[in-house]
Amino acid sequence: MLVLLLLLEIFLLVQGEISRSKACQGDAYAETKIVALTFDDGPHPTYTMTLLDGLQERGVKVSFFVTGEHADLHPEVIQRMAEEGHLVGNHTYSHIGLTKSNEKKFRDELAATSELLEKLTGKETAYVRPPYGTWNKKLEKECNLIPVLWNVDSMDWSLQDVAKIKKRVLRSVKDGSIILMHDYFDTSVIAALEIVDELLKQGYTFVTVDEMVYD
Template sequence: MTTEVSGHDHSGAGRSEKAVSDLYGQQEDIAKKYTALTFDDGPNPKYTKPLLDGLRERGIRVTFFLVGECIDGNEDLVKQMAKDGHLIGVHCLTHKDLTKEKLSDAAKELCDTREKIRAVTGDWPEYVRPPYGSWNAKLEEAVDMIPVFWDVDSIDWRLKNTEKVTEKVVKDTEDGDIILMHDEFKTSVEAAFRIIDNLTAKGYTFVTVDELMVD
């Protein structure tokens, strides 16, 4: 069986660095807060590169869930993701609601995308974010990947406004949350950098989704 990954369901992960009281009991707990920034629907030939550049400048690693048909012609972007230490997962081959497809067709959508990623990076992706969050027990049995959902939906695809996306995510994010964004809009890339800067200032550390998991 696979395990669903959710920031809240795995709230104990990644918390090895906690402050302890000093000899006089005066130092307060300054435990770090963790969040995972995730991007669906890429790689995008126009906006993924500036996103990668900005993440590299900030020393931030995120998780990308790739659309298989978008990998073709953008292999260099996928290679850069891997080189920069980002976690790469499967989204789908053609962005379908997998629960509405024949099981064999749905599994092929995921497995073909997985193979495309392996062909570029040399590694088999272990994680999948099903489009629309549509998942069921049959898919879980048919596909040997761990489904990843989200806690904070930026709705960046709808808002398409840097300030509004930033405000929503910064306001809604709590310790252990997984944030959903898309790297196919300029406003999303701009908002991502502002979100990183704002949440970092609030004491958050950005990790990849596997780092939120409990061993």
């Protein structure tokens, strides 16, 4: 009898463990909402620094797509981005948009910017955000860069209004969103940090675009 009771107890314990672990897996899965904040056109000597301070306070990592021109002007900001774990990607040297007639210049600008970023961060640049979103697939192999577009456009450069930028982003953000912003305006930086606070409250985890592309 005692043996039977013991066996029953073991059986119930095992069942309990199984259902508990199933529930945990379910909950963890449901709670994993990821989002990537991306900032183009920087670095800006003051706005980007304010943004980096705010991100550091919140323990949040983002992705920056910088122009070579601005990186040359403010190399210390690029170094800080990399040191603090943010992703630094290529946005061409002079913010050139790809057209049918400028492919060589476009490729040269990408190469010069990748070289500069590698010198500043000590890391190879793997990602590009093509200005205006215009890209040619064959450049991926030729330039060894992975293009990263976006699916939530904050329109921050045109709105330049904290409340409007926040509203626009928060109404369309969902699991897996890549948000486009520009760290070249004070309103963008203020809005971005308020968006971070709100999304953290909603249970989002911030990732850099490399984690988004591969996961």
